[in-house]
Amino acid sequence: MREDAPEPLDFLPIHCQQTVFHSDLIDLVNETCDLIVLGGGGMIFHRPEDSSRSGWQFNIGIEDLKRIKVPVATYGIGYNAFHFDEMKLLPNAMEHLRETQAKTSLFSVRNQGSKDALVAGGLDGDRIEIIPDPGMFVQPHAFTLPGSADADIRIGLNWAGDRPHFRFQEPWSENRQKLINALCNAFETMARTYPGMRVYFIPHLVDRIDSDVWEMFKSRLGERTINLEDSASHIYPPSFAQVGFLADAYSQMDLTIGMRGHANIVPFGMNTVPVGLGSHDKVGFFLKEAGLEQNWLSTQNEADAGGGDRIAEKLISLLGQKDVQKVAMAKCLAEFRETTRDFNKRLFELAG
Numbered sequence: 053m054r055e056d057a058p059e060p061l062d063f064l065p066i067h068c069q070q071t072v073f074h075s076d077l078i079d080l081v082n083e084t085c086d087l088i089v090l091g092g093g094g095m096i097f098h099r100p101e102d103s104s105r106s107g108w109q110f111n112i113g114i115e116d117l118k119r120i121k122v123p124v125a126t127y128g129i130g131y132n133a134f135h136f137d138e139m140k141l142l143p144n145a146m147e148h149l150r151e152t153q154a155k156t157s158l159f160s161v162r163n164q165g166s167k168d169a170l171v172a173g174g175l176d177g178d179r180i181e182i183i184p185d186p187g188m189f190v191q192p193h194a195f196t197l198p199g200s201a202d203a204d205i206r207i208g209l210n211w212a213g214d215r216p217h218f219r220f221q222e223p224w225s226e227n228r229q230k231l232i233n234a235l236c237n238a239f240e241t242m243a244r245t246y247p248g249m250r251v252y253f254i255p256h257l258v259d260r261i262d263s264d265v266w267e268m269f270k271s272r273l274g275e276r277t278i279n280l281e282d283s284a285s286h287i288y289p290p291s292f293a294q295v296g297f298l299a300d301a302y303s304q305m306d307l308t309i310g311m312r313g314h315a316n317i318v319p320f321g322m323n324t325v326p327v328g329l330g331s332h333d334k335v336g337f338f339l340k341e342a343g344l345e346q347n348w349l350s351t352q353n354e355a356d357a358g359g360g361d362r363i364a365e366k367l368i369s370l371l372g373q374k375d376v377q378k379v380a381m382a383k384c385l386a387e388f389r390e391t392t393r394d395f396n397k398r399l400f401e402l403a404g
Contacts, residue, residue, distance in 0.1 A: 053089075056396040068095065069102055073112035078119050086403040088124045092162060092186045094132030094313055094334055096149070096170075098142050106152075107145030114151050123402040125158040128183045130313070131166040134218035135331040135352055146173035153179060157402050160395060165337030183395045184388035185338070187314045188321030193296030197252075197304050198283040204248030205371070207239070208301070208308035210256060210315030212330070213264040219311075219331055220355065227355035231330075232265060235309075236272035237360025242368060243276065253279040254301060256312055258289045307371055309349065313338060320344075321385060325370055325377050329357070342384055344377070 054061055064085055071077070081088060095109035104111045133140040153159045153175050160181040161167050171177040200206065212219065220227040243249050251273055255262030263281050270277060280301065281288060287297040302308055303322035310316045313334045316326040320342055328335035328348040339345050347370065349357040357363055370377070 053396055053399075056393050057400055068109045068111060069099075071111065072105075073110075073116055075116060075119070078116055082119075082121045085122055087122055087399070088120065089127050089399070090124065090152075090156075091127035091129040091160075093128075094130035094162075096129060096141070096145070096166070097132035097134075098139075098145065106148040107142035108149065110148070110152060114148065117151060117155055120155065123157045124152075124155050125399055125402060126152070126156055126160055127399075128160055128162040128185050129166070130162045130185065130334055130337070131169040132313075132334055133169075134215065135333055136221055136224075137218040146170075146175075150174055158395070158398060163334075163337040163341040165333060165340070181395065182341075183391050184341075185313070185317050186392070187317040188385065188388065189392070190299045190318055190321060191296055192300035192303050192322060195284075195287065195297040195300040195304075197301060198280075199250055199278050200304065202248060203250040205246040205250070206305045206307075207242075207249065207251045207367070208254050208305040208310075208315075208319070208324075209235075209251055209269075210254045210308070210310040210312055210329075211262055211265060212256075212311040212315075212332075213260075213262045214257065220351070221331075227351075228265070229268075230356040231351060232268050234356035234358075234360045234363055236269060238363035238367060239273055239276070241360060241364040245368065249276065251277040252301070252305065253277060253281070254298070254308075254315070255279070255281045255288075256290065256298075256315065306374065307367060309367075310335070320381060323378050323382055323385070325374055325381070327367065327370065343380060 090110060098107055102111065105113045149170065159179050160183045161170065162183065162185040164182060167177065167180045167182060170180060216228055217224045239251055253263065253266060253269065263279060266279050287294050290298040299318055299322055302319040302324050305324050307325050307327060308315065308319040309327045309329050311330040316328050316335060316338055319326040326347060328339050331351045336348055339348050349363060351357050
């Protein structure tokens with residue numbers, strides 16, 4: 053946004069997930085800001101512990117929403133409900149999203165799948181734009197990757213450890229174990245072709261949330277795998293100051309396998325071939341948007357994503373196509389950047 057802005061920008065950062073938009077805060081925004089930018093990221097989901105009054109991550113009541121005087125725009129927000137969560141969203145979420153859309157001057161989501169979900173929920177599709185998730189534009193900073201010198205190939209693996217009962221079909225523990233076994237079988241098969249292969253565990257969340265199954269991988273793969281939360285703990289948490297190191301770790305991979313949305317989006321921005329993993333619709337939404345819909349080890353229908361042999365075959369095939377995919381990804385990223393630039397221009401016009 054600063055790169056595209058016609059004049060210097062100043063920001064009042066508000067953490068939507070952890071902040072109640074109370075009356076005094078709204079007064080502060082009305083008095084000091086020219087524009088509210090809501091997003092980006094997968095904000096359209098429900099966590100009971102957030103006690104959100106909206107049913108999604110914009111924690112504001114409808115009456116307080118109406119008190120906002122400055123223009124409002126949503127910035128590439130995403131539908132983030134879990135595939136195996138039968139409730140998906142709280143009943144009031146779509147009503148609140150409709151009110152939010154009515155309040156906005158620009159309303160954008162990050163992919164077609166998110167748009168389709170919101171239209172099905174009653175939002176006006178003609179007023180929903182699609183712009184890329186800004187996570188693909190993270191700037192990398194040089195990071196010393198541990199154990200890299202003696203690796204002939206580097207595979208990044210991002211595991212999402214939170215809410216396993218929504219990520220895996222019941223019985224979730226057994227199905228999670230099936231996927232872990234299949235991945236380890238695939239890596240062992242690949243190691244026969246790439247004897248110096250390293251598998252890097254790349255957590256996003258800290259406090260062992262994304263590393264809760266680490267020992268299961270370690271017991272199978274031994275010294276072939278490295279957990280960055282342990283071996284490079286100094287780059288965690290990946291805050292605004294540190295996130296460039298995590299991005300650079302992704303840039304040094306030959307291939308990444310990601311369960312989280314941004315474990316696919318950030319590598320894509322680094323021109324590293326991403327492979328989606330798991331059941332979450334947002335992973336498929338992004339890969340389709342980027343022309344990489346075949347790069348998904350989906351567990352929506354098969355708990356083990358087709359089994360170790362099938363996973364190994366797909367990964368080896370993608371490694372062989374790596375250079376071709378990189379060219380196509382670079383072209384797609386440039387097109388995404390132009391879409392963002394056009395949206396930003398209209399965003400700044402709102403601020404006057």
